[in-house]
Amino acid sequence: MKQTRVLLADDHTLIRAGLRLVIDQEPEFTVVGEASDGRQAVALADSLKPDIVVMDVGMPGLNGIEACRQIRDSMPDVQVVMLSMHSDEGYVLRALKAGARAYLLKDSAEADLTRAIRAASERKSFFSPAVGKVLLEDYMRTLQRTGAEDSYELLSPREREILQLVAEGKSSKEIAGLLNLSVHTVETHRARVMQKLNLRGIPELTLYAVRKGIIS
Amino acid sequence: MPLVRDQSNLAAADSDSLSPRLRWVLLGTFVALLALIFVSGAAATRTLREMHEQEQEARRAVASRAQTLSKLYVSIEVYNEDIGRYLGYPLERPDPLMRQQVDRLTSEIESQLDGYPDGRQPEEAALLKSIAELYRRHLALYRSAENAATSPGARGEILTLRTQLIDGSGEVNAWNGRQIQTNDETLLAQFSRLQASLTGSLSIALAGGLLLVVASMAYILRLERQTRSRYDELAQSRYELERLSSRLVDAQEEERRSISRELHDEVGQSLGALLVDLGRLSTNLPADTSEIHERIDHMKSLTERTVGTVRDIALLLRPSMLDDLGLVAALEWQGREVSRRSEMEVAVESANVSDELPDEYKICVYRLVQEALNNAVRHSRARNAKVRVAGSASAIEIEVRDDGRGFDPKRARGLGILGMEERVKRLGGSLAVDSAPGQGTVVKAELPLPVAAGTPA
Numbered sequence: 001m002k003q004t005r006v007l008l009a010d011d012h013t014l015i016r017a018g019l020r021l022v023i024d025q026e027p028e029f030t031v032v033g034e035a036s037d038g039r040q041a042v043a044l045a046d047s048l049k050p051d052i053v054v055m056d057v058g059m060p061g062l063n064g065i066e067a068c069r070q071i072r073d074s075m076p077d078v079q080v081v082m083l084s085m086h087s088d089e090g091y092v093l094r095a096l097k098a099g100a101r102a103y104l105l106k107d108s109a110e111a112d113l114t115r116a117i118r119a120a121s122e123r124k125s126f127f128s129p130a131v132g133k134v135l136l137e138d139y140m141r142t143l144q145r146t147g148a149e150d151s152y153e154l155l156s157p158r159e160r161e162i163l164q165l166v167a168e169g170k171s172s173k174e175i176a177g178l179l180n181l182s183v184h185t186v187e188t189h190r191a192r193v194m195q196k197l198n199l200r201g202i203p204e205l206t207l208y209a210v211r212k213g214i215i216s
Numbered sequence: 217m218p219l220v221r222d223q224s225n226l227a228a229a230d231s232d233s234l235s236p237r238l239r240w241v242l243l244g245t246f247v248a249l250l251a252l253i254f255v256s257g258a259a260a261t262r263t264l265r266e267m268h269e270q271e272q273e274a275r276r277a278v279a280s281r282a283q284t285l286s287k288l289y290v291s292i293e294v295y296n297e298d299i300g301r302y303l304g305y306p307l308e309r310p311d312p313l314m315r316q317q318v319d320r321l322t323s324e325i326e327s328q329l330d331g332y333p334d335g336r337q338p339e340e341a342a343l344l345k346s347i348a349e350l351y352r353r354h355l356a357l358y359r360s361a362e363n364a365a366t367s368p369g370a371r372g373e374i375l376t377l378r379t380q381l382i383d384g385s386g387e388v389n390a391w392n393g394r395q396i397q398t399n400d401e402t403l404l405a406q407f408s409r410l411q412a413s414l415t416g417s418l419s420i421a422l423a424g425g426l427l428l429v430v431a432s433m434a435y436i437l438r439l440e441r442q443t444r445s446r447y448d449e450l451a452q453s454r455y456e457l458e459r460l461s462s463r464l465v466d467a468q469e470e471e472r473r474s475i476s477r478e479l480h481d482e483v484g485q486s487l488g489a490l491l492v493d494l495g496r497l498s499t500n501l502p503a504d505t506s507e508i509h510e511r512i513d514h515m516k517s518l519t520e521r522t523v524g525t526v527r528d529i530a531l532l533l534r535p536s537m538l539d540d541l542g543l544v545a546a547l548e549w550q551g552r553e554v555s556r557r558s559e560m561e562v563a564v565e566s567a568n569v570s571d572e573l574p575d576e577y578k579i580c581v582y583r584l585v586q587e588a589l590n591n592a593v594r595h596s597r598a599r600n601a602k603v604r605v606a607g608s609a610s611a612i613e614i615e616v617r618d619d620g621r622g623f624d625p626k627r628a629r630g631l632g633i634l635g636m637e638e639r640v641k642r643l644g645g646s647l648a649v650d651s652a653p654g655q656g657t658v659v660k661a662e663l664p665l666p667v668a669a670g671t672p673a
Contacts, residue, residue, distance in 0.1 A: 012485040018492030025496070058480075063540045085484070085527050088552060090537065090545040106488055107520045110495030138552055141561070 004121045005032045007048060009041035009067065010056040010083065015106070019054060019113065026114050038062025045071045045078055052117050055100075057084040057091060065091075065098045072099030079120040083109055087134040089207065092127075096203035101169065102126035124169045127210045135211035152212055154196045160214075162189045166202065167209030238435055242428065249424045256417030263410045267403060274399040281332070281392050288328045289385045292351075295321040296378045325351060343391055347384040350377055462642040469579055476534035479526050487523045491516060535582060542571040543578045544605070547585055551603060558593045560618070561600050568607040577663060580639045581605060581614055584647075587632050588616035588659040596620020596657060607665075611645075614661045622655040636661070 006029055010016045016034050023029045033048050035041035039062045045053055053071060057064040068080045082100040084091055085107075095103050102116040105128040112128055119126035143150060155163065165175045172190065176183045199205050209215045298318050329348050354377040498512045530536070537546040544566045551562035573581075585603050592598045598620030606613045625633075633649055636659070640647040645663035 012481065012488065014485045014489035015492070018489045018496075021496055022492060025499075058536050058540050065540060085523075086537070086549075088537075088549045090541055090549045090552075094541055094545065107491065107523055109488075110492045138556070141555060 003030045004028055005030055005050040007033045007044055007050040007053045009035040011036050011059045022110055022113050038067035041067045042070050052079050052081060052120055054081045065094050068100050069098040081116045081120050087131045089135050093207050096206050103131055104128050105130050125206055125215055132210045132213050139211045151197050159189055159193045163193050164214050166190055167206045167215045242431055245428050253421050260414050267406050271403055278396050284332050285389050291321060291325045291328055292381055292385050340391055343388045350381045350384055353377055461638055465639055472533040476530040479530040483526050487519055491519050538578050538582060543573060544569050546582055554589050560593050560598050564603045566605045569605050570607055580643055583639060584614055584636050584661055585616055587636050591632050592618040592620055611665055612663045616659045619656045622651045622653050622657050625649045625651050
């Protein structure tokens with residue numbers, strides 16, 4: 001069985017030790033290195049070529065989001081699981097835009113870490129349940145204030161299906177295979193979803209899906 | 217520093233006690249100078265008037281003497297002639313007319329000698345006395361010559377006396393002339409005395425005036441110096457105050473940052489590790505120990521709440537999103553935070569805000585918006601607030617607008633606004649609070665950017 005190689009990046013030794021214990025419990029995961037700041041994380045990712053980097057958002061020097069962006073830019077095969085204290089959409093969206101697959105709150109890291117690593121290694125998205133809850137609350141309040149219609153109601157069942165699959169991290173080709181459609185049709189649906197929901201890019205779409213509770 | 221201040225205070229106190237005294241001295245000197253000029257002027261005027269009167273008097277005296285003398289002279293001349301003529305006649309045939317004439321002349325001369333003006337000088341008196349003597353002797357001779365048979369000796373004597381008489385009156389006349397000259401000389405001397413005294417007074421006045429000017433100038437210069445040093449002191453203390461308050465802001469920010477870091481690094485880390493451990497513990501426990509599971513779950517939720525509290529405190533002290541995400545994201549986060557926690561919905565708009573802003577600018581904008589939103593939530597009962605941040609090459613503009621009940625900025629100016637002003641001012645910016653009861657509030661600020669940081673990323 002192929003081992004999933006994990007690099008831990010957090011500026012707190014205690015947290016790293018705790019996370020390491022959690023990861024070591026799973027036989028298919030192995031921790032190959034630890035970094036204490038963003039720069040070191042980028043360097044170790046480059047030399048160790050891990051499958052997954054578990055990265056804290058707030059680190060001295062180079063912060064986690066920037067480090068994630070650099071790793072994803074130079075090594076697209078390395079997946080990043082973001083660890084954060086914040087469930088705010090500013091963090092989530094920026095982490096997604098930087099290329100993170102999963103976004104975990106530190107409060108619940110222990111419970112969700114193995115699920116998040118597993119999802120990320122399968123190139124799927126994963127979010128702490130609390131994140132989705134906060135995002136949804138913010139979204140509902142904005143809707144109430146602006147009096148806007150919930151745009152999700154505008155989507156057809158097929159479009160909702162495609163929205164979920166895209167948000168989970170699947171490519172158009174994979175979706176086409178799953179739904180037995182042509183790649184072109186999937187692309188068309190996807191474009192219509194983006195247009196109806198007024199979203200720009202996959203990160204915003206993923207954020208929207210998390211917010212709506214479509215994925216977690 | 218306190219030592220120097222004490223000394224300058226001492227100096228100030230010293231000059232404070234000296235100043236009124238000097239003022240009085242200057243005023244006294246000035247009054248004395250005026251009095252001196254006035255008194256010497258009055259004295260000179262009086263002396264001149266006296267001199268004028270004296271001169272008039274002398275002229276009058278000389279004139280009346282001269283008049284009397286000339287009359288006397290004429291009378292004596294006529295008398296002499298008549299006497300001569302009278303004596304020249306043969307004695308046996310005396311001319312009664314001539315006799316009458318001589319008698320009349322005699323009484324005339326006597327009255328003229330009597331009528332000579334009073335106030336004679338001794339010399340003058342002696343001269344007049346000798347004339348009167350000569351005249352009397354002459355008259356006696358003449359009488360005797362007329363009564364007795366006139367001897368040629370007596371006749372000769374009469375003629376001699378006649379000549380002497382004429383000489384005497386001439387002498388009186390000459391004396392009179394001399395008297396005029398003496399008078400003039402006296403006047404001249406008096407006048408030069410007056411001149412000298414006037415010159416003296418003027419010199420004293422001039423010297424006093426000069427002294428006064430010099431003293432006044434010194435006094436004014438000293439006052440000026442004092443004023444300047446006071447002004448310098450004031451400017452210095454104002455500068456120090458500004459520096460102090462700016463240092464206070466810096467120190468506060470630094471303190472917050474360090475407490476926040478401590479909380480985050482120490483407390484947060486320990487709690488986080490505790491959470492991980494607790495989680496591991498509960499997964500590793502056998503399934504049948506439900507009571508222990510419950511206890512562990514309780515501990516976990518307590519720890520989670522504590523983590524949340526610590527995070528909130530740390531964020532309040534130092535918003536880590538400023539470091540993690542940049543200014544705009546931090547402001548948006550703050551807007552959402554306020555919306556979540558209060559009845560007020562906050563919308564955040566931004567344009568051209570550079571991510572490369574220096575830290576103190578980010579903190580300033582962030583704290584400004586934070587304070588303005590806090591004020592709006594606490595005091596204005598606003599339902600909506602709008603934050604607008606716009607950058608340009610040279611400045612960054614911040615506007616926080618709410619639809620609350622407003623206030624009168626002239627009357628209510630709390631510490632919050634002062635704090636905002638302080639932060640903005642120390643970066644060289646300006647702050648304006650525009651509000652009126654029932655009108656909502658607009659807080660506007662403009663921060664000039666340092667040249668290098670102005671370009672939006």
